[in-house]
Amino acid sequence: MEVLRQLRGFYRERLHFLYLSIICLAAATGVGLITPNLLRKLIDEVIVPMKFDQVPTLALTVLGVVFVKACLQFGHGFFGGRLGNFLAYRLRNACYEKLQYLSFHYYDTAKTGDLMSRLTGDLEAIRLFIGFGFAQLLNVFFMVLFGSIVMFSLNWQLTLITLITMPLLAAVAFRFESRIHPAFQEMRLALGALTTVVQENVTGVRTVKSFAREPYEVKKFSGRNDRYKDNQLEAAGLWSRYFPIMEFLACACIAILLGVGGTLVIKESMSLGELVAFFSLIWYIIGPVWGLGFHINNYTQSKASGERVLEVLNHPIDVRDKPETVELPTEGVKGHIVFDHVTFAYGNKLPAVTDLNFEAKPGSVIGFLGGTGSGKSTVIQLLMRAYDVNEGVIRLDGADIRDLGVRELRGQIAAVFQETFLFSSSIRNNISYGLKDVSMEEIIRAAKLAKAHDFIMEMPEGYDTIVGERGLGLSGGQKQRVAIARALLTNPRILVLDDATSAVDMETEHEIQSGFQEVMRDRTTLIIAHRISSLRHADLILVMDEGRVVQRGTHDELISVPGPYRDVYRIQYADYLKRQAGGEN
Template sequence: MNVLRQLQSFFWDKRKFLYLSIFALAIATALGLVTPILLSRLIDDAIVPKQFDKVPMLAISVILVVIAKALMQFVSGTLGGRLGNHLAYRLRNACYEKLQYLSFRYYDTAKTGDLMSRLTGDLEAIRNFIGFGLAQMMNTGLMVLFGSIMMFSINWQLTLCTMVSVPFLIVVALRFEGKIHPAFREMRLALSSLTTAVQENVTGVRTVKSFAREPHEVEKFSIRNERYKTNQIFTSTLWSHFFPLMEFLASISVVLLLTVGGTFVINGTLSLGELVAFFSLIWYIIGPMWNIGFLINNYTQSEASGERVLELLNHPIDVKDREDAKELKSEDVQGHITFDHVTFAYGNAVPAVKDINFDAPSGSVIGFLGGTGSGKSTIIQLLMHAYNVNEGNIKLDGIDIRDITVYSLRNQIASVFQETFLFSSSIQNNISYGLKNVSMDEIIRAAELAKAHEFIMEMPDGYNTIVGERGMGLSGGQKQRIAIARALLKNPKILILDDATSAVDMETEHEIQSGFQEVMKGRTTFIIAHRISSLRHADEILVLDEGKVVQRGKHEYLISVPGPYQDVYQIQYADHISRIPGEAEKQVRS
């Protein structure tokens, strides 16, 4: 029950629904006890003495009791449903909100399919138990209590005799719960793995088909499906072992009742009507005992699901606001960025960046060049406070970014990443994402600067064209230009271009770069690029290798000295240099 106590805050304000649901169910249970008594009176007072004039009244009484019982069960189910839906609504919102604020470090290893499973299947299991199972579990105790009292009031010797197997039934049920809980947890994990496989395959279907890896994906899915099937079979095996035993123990009570009770009737110590009533009441004991396995099953599933949901909700947020964090106002931000001896490592790995130092005055352009894994993107992520630095500090206008609220910091930054993500919405909504009260003229202006307006207008619905999931239906260059327009429309003080023009041709890149010259004015801009052409106008270029700055300076200086920058320049401009007489010798001499 520890899991339920931790989830209590999500439904405790609506506990009246729980109480009323249990109360209505208790009344229904109590009304159910009236029927055996009426049945006993029908036999002993009407049928046996042949006073049939009493039959209609007793029959009407039974009908009224049944109707009242059904009404109470309806009220209980309705209130339980409202409680369960309220819990699921709040829990789903809490999980989604937590996902928004979890740090980048969490998403470095998180699996989308697993998260989807937690927000759907696991939440549904919790909703079912809190909404219905919890009241049913409490009502089980009431049924046993009420039924036992009624049976003892009729004949205490017969009651004790029929309850001989109950302690054994309880022991078996508890052993079942101890084995079924780990099984359900493993089954949930297997289902998450299965969901992840489907999600990854659907998302990467183009890659799968382009590499003709359909058989491999089928095999991978089959392995995970086999794991899920194995867990399902193991769980079913547990059921098949325990439930027949539980049913056998419960049936012993019925056998004892009929044997001993029949003897009492023959001896005249028990009336026939009382025996029939006893037979009806025994199901108030046996029924819950039979049902206890299903209740344990329901509870165990919800507990396993609750553990997974709480694991998400209780996951620490690595990057969060300090208590005295400052809220930035756009009009006060200049955009002066300083990296002071910054070192950072992902987990316990080798540092991704080591002792990084640079100063980017407001309005300056800083370029980064380096191979894969050199630390370019890490520097940008640290600037956005996606991670906390291990050593050193990063300052914005002289203030450590750890002393600035994360929201207000990132609100001053607009980014265009190499891997462009577009939402399943209209192009207009994708460009204006996160902004309110943006005019259509402003959207068009941003699209024109990003050289996206022309191809957008060629589409059937123009800016109202709906793009597919993750921007499907658009080319890589088109998606990238829409992302650039989205960044420009934000009008940030700090602009980050992480290989922003890698998916466009050289001619389009030149046009976009021309547009950037205008939008970069008054903004501090950081450019990550593999093309020298994207960096040549930067105020300072940092060349990175294995997380360290190995060269720095302006384009004109860097191409004049031997080093990685000159090597890249000569590779990219080899044809151009060879066509200019004396240029190659000039480069070599310099």
């Protein structure tokens, strides 16, 4: 019950619904005990002495009992449903909110399909148990208690003889619970893995088809599906082994009752009506104990689901605000950035950035050049506090960014990443994402600066055109230009361009760069690029290799000395240099 205790905060405000649900169910159980007594009276006081004039009264009494029991059952369902839905609503919001604030460290290993499984299937299992399963599990105790009391009042010797197999039945049921819980944990994990495969395949369907890898994907899905099937079969195997035993023990109780009770009736030590009432009452004990496995099954499923949901809710947030944050100047952020002996590593890996030092003065342009894995993008992630540095300090306008509020810091930065993400919405909404009260004129101006306005106007519905999931329906270059317009619209003090023009042609890149000259004015800009044409106007260029700065300077300074920068320049401008050399000859 530890999992339920940890989840209690999400339904504490509606705990009275739980109590009312339990009370209604317990009362319905108590009212149900009247029926066996009515049967006894019908046989012993009406049928045997043939006083049939009492039948209408008994029939009306039965109808009244059934009506009261139905009302109590309705109360149980109503209050239980309200409680379960309230819990699911609170949990769903809490999980989604937590996912928004979990650090990048978490998403480095998290799988989308598994998270979707937790927010759907796992939450549903918790809702059903808290709303109904817990009360029904507790009702097992009520039914056994009430039924035993009435049976003992009728014939305590027969009750003891009849229930002789009950302890063994209960022991088998609890043994079943201990075996089925790990099986359901594995089943949930397998379902999460299966969902992940489907999600990744649907998202990357174009890549799958372009490489003709459909058979491979089918095989991969079949493997995960086989694992889920095996888990289901393992759980079914446990049910098939334990439930026949529980059924045998339950039927043994009935056999003992009929044998011993029938003998007592023949010897006239017990009336026929009492035996019939006893037969009805025994199911008040056998039924709950027999069905204990079903309730335990629901409990174990909800327990396994609760553990998976709590993993998300209890996961620490690596990057969070300090109790007291430093506020940026009210007169405005200048955009003065300083990296002071910064070192950072992802987990236990080798440092991605080592002893990095540079200063970006307000309004300056800093360029980064280097091969894959050289640490360029890590610099941007550290500036935005996607991760906190291991050593050193990053300062914005003199303040350690770890002392600033995360939202306040990121609100000063607009980034355009190489991997562009667009939401399944209109182009207008994608450009104005996260902003309120933005005029259409401002959206168009940002789109024109990003050289996106012309192709947008060629769309069927212009800025109201709906793009597909992740921007499907637009080319890579078009998506990047929409993303650039989105960044420019925020009017940031710091602009980050992480290979932002990699998906556009040289001519479009030149046009966008021309637009950037106006945008960069009075803003601190960090540019990561593989093309030197994007960096040659930077105030400072840092050439990185394996997390270290191996060269720094302006474009003219770097091509004048041997080194990686000049090597890249000669490769990218080989044709131009050949033509220039041929002209000189």
